Amino acid sequence: xxxxxxxxxxxxxxxxxxxxxxxxxxxxxxxxxxxxxxxxxxxxxxxxxxxxxxxxxxxxxxxxxxxxxxxxxxxxxxxxxxxxxxxxxxxxxxxxxxxxxxxxxxxxxxxxxxxxxxxxxxxxxxxxxxxxxxxxxxxxxxxxxxxxxxxxxxxxxxxxxxxxxxxxxxxxxxxxxxxxxxxxxxxxxxxxxxxxxxxxxxxxxxxxxxxxxxxxxxxxxxxxxxxxxxxxxxxxxxxxxxxxxxxxxxxxxxxxxxxxxxxxxxxxxxxxxxxxxxxxxxxxxxxxxxxxxxxxxxxxxxxxxxxxxxxxxxxxxxxxxx
DNA sequence: ATGGTTTTTACTGCGTC
DNA sequence: GACGCGGTAAAAACCAT
Numbered sequence: 001x002x003x004x005x006x007x008x009x010x011x012x013x014x015x016x017x018x019x020x021x022x023x024x025x026x027x028x029x030x031x032x033x034x035x036x037x038x039x040x041x042x043x044x045x046x047x048x049x050x051x052x053x054x055x056x057x058x059x060x061x062x063x064x065x066x067x068x069x070x071x072x073x074x075x076x077x078x079x080x081x082x083x084x085x086x087x088x089x090x091x092x093x094x095x096x097x098x099x100x101x102x103x104x105x106x107x108x109x110x111x112x113x114x115x116x117x118x119x120x121x122x123x124x125x126x127x128x129x130x131x132x133x134x135x136x137x138x139x140x141x142x143x144x145x146x147x148x149x150x151x152x153x154x155x156x157x158x159x160x161x162x163x164x165x166x167x168x169x170x171x172x173x174x175x176x177x178x179x180x181x182x183x184x185x186x187x188x189x190x191x192x193x194x195x196x197x198x199x200x201x202x203x204x205x206x207x208x209x210x211x212x213x214x215x216x217x218x219x220x221x222x223x224x225x226x227x228x229x230x231x232x233x234x235x236x237x238x239x240x241x242x243x244x245x246x247x248x249x250x251x252x253x254x255x256x257x258x259x260x261x262x263x264x265x266x267x268x269x270x271x272x273x274x275x276x277x278x279x280x281x282x283x284x285x286x287x288x289x290x291x292x293x294x295x296x297x298x299x300x301x302x303x304x305x306x307x308x309x310x311x312x313x314x315x316x317x318x319x320x321x322x
Numbered sequence: 323a324t325g326g327t328t329t330t331t332a333c334t335g336c337g338t339c
Numbered sequence: 340g341a342c343g344c345g346g347t348a349a350a351a352a353c354c355a356t
Contacts, residue, residue, distance in 0.1 A: 270329075291343060302330050307345065 277309030
């Protein structure tokens, strides 16, 4: 057995050593209760025990106050939000495709042709140079994959930002747009705490797994992105819900993973496998009906691995003084 | 390329509904 | 008998050196 650190580094996806003590953001470190944000005081407070988990939050509201609607209109200076998921951040001009004027009347054929030409040139200018076109295509890909994986908008946003940076730093030459955008999605999903396994990513990408992994490592290294090993717990909700398990079982699964973490059982093992095993074990403990086969299917992990892991989980549970 | 480790594949035996 | 489950051995995949 090599030492734990080396082991953990072996597999990108793997959980790291027991020295990593970071708490997930929405659970109280004291009692495990739910932590909610109190915007008025800029604090994050545990709902169960009242512990203030985080202070000095950033207030993202407007810095001005308005006392009536008129003032609100005057002081407000907000347009459409810019977004990184569009290659021009949604800032450039768009010419409507409908051949209607501002009053809704149809255009004469003369005007229609003119508008057609304008649209064409506007589009050409918008995506003028190679980088813009590159971005446009990549962002399309990112969006497609994120949708296919059911990832939320903020992940798309993150992936887009990462891609922009990659483009800025000239990381693209020699690498496919597909590969890099896939890697960005993978990285963003992991950073956002809603990881998808490499296999899941591979399914929706047009690029092979090996290339994704390679490109991903490259991008991470070049951009100096810090991505912690995936937390098995972050897979639990997804698995539990696709198996139709109760909240109690889900919670049980998390507990199992926590004690396993304390025991350091998880080092060097695939987080997905751990999560799958925890979900299965939790279903057993709460007398809910599932089979290893089903868990193995939704988690995309072999039954053997589930068996091995869940033995280890239960063992860790037993040997704990609790 | 090699070696050590984990995961997968394939197969077998056991108990139960 | 099909099914769920446990175990094993060999193959494959993976990472670090």
